[in-house]
Amino acid sequence: MSLAPTASAIAAAVRSGEVRASEVLEGCLEAIDQVEGQLGCFVTLTPELARAQAEAVDAQVAAGAPLGPLAGVPVAVKDNLCTAGVPTTCSSRILASWRPPYDATAVARLVAAGAVVVGKTNLDEFAMGSSTETSAFGPTRNPYDPSRVPGGSSGGSAAVVAAGAVPLALGTDTGGSIRQPAALCGVVGLKPTYGAVSRYGLIAFASSLDQVGPLAQTVEDAAALLDAIAGHDPMDSTSLPEGVLPCHRALDRGVAGLRIGLVRELVEAEGIEPGVRRRVEDAAEALAAAGATVEPVSVPELALGLPAYYLIAPAEASSNLARYDGVRYGLRVDGADVEEMQARTRAAGFGPEVKRRILLGTYALSAGYYDAYYAQAQRVRTLIVRAFERAYEQADLLLGATTPTTAFPLGAKVEDPLAMYLSDVFTIPTNLAGHPALSVPFGTDDAGLPVGVQLLAPALAEPSLVAAGAVLERSAPALPPPPVAASWRLGVPR
Amino acid sequence: MTPAGWEAVIGLEVHCELRTRTKLFCGCRNEFGAPPNTHVCPVCLGLPGSLPVLNRQAVELAMRIGLALGCRIEPSVFHRKNYFYPDMPKDYQISQYDEPICVEGALTLPDGSRVGIVRAHLEEDTGKTSHIGESGRIHGAGYALVDYNRAGVPLVEIVSAPDIRSAQQARAYVAELRGVLVATGASDGRMEEGSLRVDANVSVRRAGSDVLGTRCEVKNLNSLRSLVRALEHEVARQVGLLEAGQPVVQETRHFDEDRGVTVALRSKEEAFDYRYFPEPDLVALAPEPAWREAVAASQPPLPAARRQALAELFGAARLEGPRAEQAETVLELGLDALVRAAAEAGVDPALALARTANEAAAQAEAARQVDPGAYVALLRMEQEGRLSATQAKTVLAELLQHGGDPADIAERLGLVGLDRGALASVVAEVVAAHPEEWSRFCAGEEKLAGFFTGQVMRRTRGQADGKLVAAELATRRAAEAGAP
Incomplete structure (x- = not known):
């Protein structure tokens, strides 16, 4: 089901000459215009850059030159991915005016595949949040109910795809930041294996957890986007040398013979809404009906994920965000000496959630506390990896909810960080293990809000995720x- | 000098900039002296989203240093050392912490003493801040400019055990270590350009005690002279405190070159908490055994072995006195191979060492480029009396400046030495022309030797070798005295 033309439909139409990339782009820009005022998906729109890219694709078509797999497909890019010459803010005051001199590898590969970058989407400041409310530039709203959050931190990317204004978007996922907003907005979101997609040009939140991945209307489109951006990058030392297998070919593979574990801790957990739980059980039945063997499994260690994550991620963040000191780029607030300038810059430039995590992380790494907090969290991380290994001896894939709840009202959890953090309780363990996971929309709760179900897989098993995701879809x-939706069709009448 | 009754306990941390083609984590050129901020990129500027990629050549040079110091090469891990400093682009330094690449070695100094090496690890350098303002000092500066060309330049930090007992031994340690670093190709050894920087940990104790005292770290020791001055001052300061019944406070001190004193920088309580943790942007470093072995197999000769080889030319176990000093000069300048080549071709090793340590060393850069065959040929001409010492030096200067064949140079400059026979006939002519003076000389008026030498020089237009003239005069006089 899709509102706007899918990426695969656009690429096919551009390739066949049925429509020009420039025409697709104008339709897309108009669609964005229809919804942006209500949703606030973008920090920056880049129509001029997009027009140049679309014209380049059209020139290739006219010349009969080979086309990339995403030729002419408009894509929105989360604003923590560097785009040369285009402001890249992380939705933070501290980077509000910064223009990187280079493209992130994922962005460069998208453009090389023929995609057209229409703008930079809103996020929780430095990707720290689960609702896109910590953005310094105001929240993004959920197309299914603009009084509710789209999830986060890739809320702008999820909302704009859900509203049918852009077919594809890049997000990043450190503890669920692709999958959770995908679930809350009713779109497909895939977090790849750690190292499958280069992090070069992704502004780091927590380096050992961050991954770039797709948000899309369909599993097929998500697979196409992943295929375009995955692969070894010599600029990222943690990029996997072998790379992930092409996912596109797995789309029609089905689930017959696959063993799928229905994870008790991702279904029966405290705080899960009945409407969500029911949909996960429906999804399990659907997979069984399609030929998979679905068995309940228990992975009790998953409960340890959240506390471990909230030590490791802030610890890395406290170091990663040190460079925003007013010396070289971004915001500077003057002071009597360097120390005062740095302190004032950081006080003015960072919002409360970012400061909270810097403080947490600094504390966790401090002399005398390192072993009790950071080192202990790393040991827990190892336990979680082992627990997944055991689970994958019994099952090829794991199934559970993506989030305990559907989209919650704006402001509901802003004053209660712990409640907000619990929103990612089902997605975090995958990041700690470095594994891939996919969130697929599976109906709604009783209030008509989208529910996402989550498929989890061992490292580099993205093709299996895509095969099972297509079955669920x-x-x-x-x-x-959604009530807030763009209406546009492929191209404009000639 | 350490005050009587006291002993200094010193450990040194030497930071060595590696002579790699590019920086430690990016492709920017590693080059001293370029215009500010011209060798920079997103990675070494720490721009958001950039990531480090380890330089293979830096790892290889670190292994060379470790192997030269007898260390074990271990699998290692990079950590982040977190602290805010404007010339550090990421506000953390990528360094190695509890798992360094090189561990447990030792360096034997020329005097035979041995200094343990605790570890040597890889890390990145910072940029360089210039404080601009009336005073030229940090306090009172109007503003500061930062040059990031040096940011990300690879460093190896070599940490010695607290085995050093005096400022002079510390100097000898750094000099010998410098020789090792230059020999392995890891460093250009230029302390004045900051290629080698030294921090010292200093404590003192009563002579004979084996208890360690409270130590201070002294920074900014950027020449061998500064090292000695700073250590002598610091040792005297600590002894003075203890003798006055006051404690030494553990702190970091800065050596003020102008005043020749160390001044407190920060106390133990003010010390940074670096919050080390493993660098998540890099993977663990484990050089495969084949690589390690290839590096070990291609290690160049080290100063200790080369020093030994020079001593052997003289049939000695080790050299002493002025000869030892000459040997150190040629070793430091990398000219010892010339001495060995000449000696092996039959030149008197004393002559070869002297010419190399004096005349060749004065133009060391040219001497390192000279054709060893030509150099040896020149020394042979001098040895065989075909050129006087003065002539040989003239030819050498020409050889170093323009190259060429020393015989051709000598001929072109008209510096053809007189052989013994030709010299004897000139002497005979002079004697015949001055019979009265000759009689007085034969009667023992020694000062007339100068008169005859001058006459010979005049007739030969200065080309005669003074020593040979003296010898000829003596021979002639002895022959006449012995005649019936």
Whole structure:
């Protein structure tokens, strides 16, 4: 089900000459214009850059030159991925005016594949949050109910795809930041294996957890985007040398013979809404009906993920965000000496959630506390990796909810960080293990809000995720279009 | 000098900039002296989103240093050392912490003493801040400019055990270590350009005690002279405190070159908490055994072995006195191979060492480029009396400046030495022309030797070798005295 033309439909139409990339782009820009005022998905729109890219694709078509797999497909890019010459803010005051001199590898590969970058999407400041409310530039709203959050931190990317204004978007996922907003907005979100996609040009939040991945209307589009951006990058030392197998070919593989573990801790957990739980059970039945063996499994260690994550991620963040000191780029607030200038810059430039995590992380790494906090959290991380290894001896894939709840109202959890953190309780363990996971929309709760179900897989098993995700997508209850939706069709009449 | 009754206990941390083609984590050129901020990129500027990629050549040079110091090469891990400093682009330094690449070695100094090496690890250098303002000092500066060309330049930090007992031994340690670093190709050894920087940990104790005293770290020791002055001052300061019944406070001190004193920088309580943790942007470093072995197999000769080889030319176990000093000069300048080549071709090793340590050393850069065959040929001409010492020096200067064949140079300059026979006939002519003076000389008026030498020089237009003239005069006089 999709509102806007899918990426695969656009690429096929551009390739065949049925429509020009420039025409697709104008339709897309108009669609964005229809919803942006209500949703606030973008920090920066880049129509001029996009027009130049679309014209380049059209020139290739006219010349009969080979086209990339995403030729002419408009894509939105989360604003923590560097784009040469285009402001890249992380939705933070401290980087509000910064223009990187280079493209992130994921962005460069998208453009090389023929995609057209229409703008930079809103996020929780430095990707720290689960609602896109910590953005310094105001929140993004959920197309299914603009009084509710889109999730986060890739809220702008999820909302703009859900509203049918852009077919594809890049997000990043440190503890669930692709999958959680995908679930809350009713779109597909895939967090790849750690190292499958280069982090070069991704502004770091927590380096050992961050991954770039797709948000899309369909599993097929998500697979196409992943295929375009994955692969070894010599600029990222943690990039996997072998790379992930192409996912596109796995789309029609089905689930017959696959062993799928329904994870008790991701279904029966305290705080999970009944409407969410019911949909996960429906999804399990659908997979069984399609030929998979679905068995309940228990992975008790997953409960340890959240506390471990909230030590490791802030610890890395406290170091990663040190460089925003007013000396070289970004915001500077003057002071009597360097120390005062740095302190004032950081006090003015960072919002409360970022400061909270810097403090947490600094504390966790401090002399005398390192072993009790950071080192202990790393040991827990190892336990979680082992627990997943055991689970994958019994199952090829794991199934559970993506989030305990559907989209919550704006402001509901702003004053209660712990409640906000619990929103990622089901997604965090995958990041700690470095594994891939996929969130697929599977109907709605009783209030009509989208529910996402999550498929988890061992490292580099993205093709299996895509195969099972496609099965779920085909068997999912129809998702009604959101109240805030763009209307556009492929191209404009000639 | 350490005050009587006291002993200094010193450990040194030497930071060595590696002579790699590019920086430690990016492709920017590693070059001293370029215009500010011209060798920079997103990675070494620490721009958001940039990531480090380890330089293979830096790892290889670190292994060379470790192997030269007898260290074990271990699998290692990079850590982040977190602190705010404007010339450090990421506000953390990528360094190695509890798992360094080189561990447990030793360096034997020329006097035979041995200094343990605790570890040697890889890390990145910082940029360089210039404080601009009336005073030229940090306090009172109007503003500061930062040059990031040096940011990300690879360093190896070599940490000695607290085995050093005096400022002079510390000097000898750094000099010998410098020789090792230059020999392995790891460093250009230029302390004045900051290629080698030294911090010292200093404590004192009563002679004979084996208890360690409270130590201070002294920074900014950027020449061998500064090292000795700073250590002598610091040792005297600590002894003075203890003798006055006051404690030494553990702190970091800065050596003020102008005043020749160390001044407190920060106390133990003010010390940074660096919050080390493993660098998540890099993977663990484990050089494969084949690589390690290839590096070990291609290690160049080290100063200790080369020093030994020079001593052997003289049939000695080690050299002493002025000859030892000459040997150190040629070793430091990398000219010892010339001495060995000449000696092996039959030149008197004393002559070869002297010419190399004096005349060749004065133009060391040219001497390192000279054709060893030509150099040896020149020394042979001098040895065989075909050129006087003065002539040989003239030819050498020409050889170093323009190259060429020393015989051709000598001929072109008209510096053809007189052989013994030709010299004897000139002497005979002079004697015949001055019979009265000759009689007085034969009667023992020694000062007339100068008169005859001058006459010979005049007739030969200065080309005669003074020593040979003296010898000829003596021979002639002895022959006449012995005649019936």
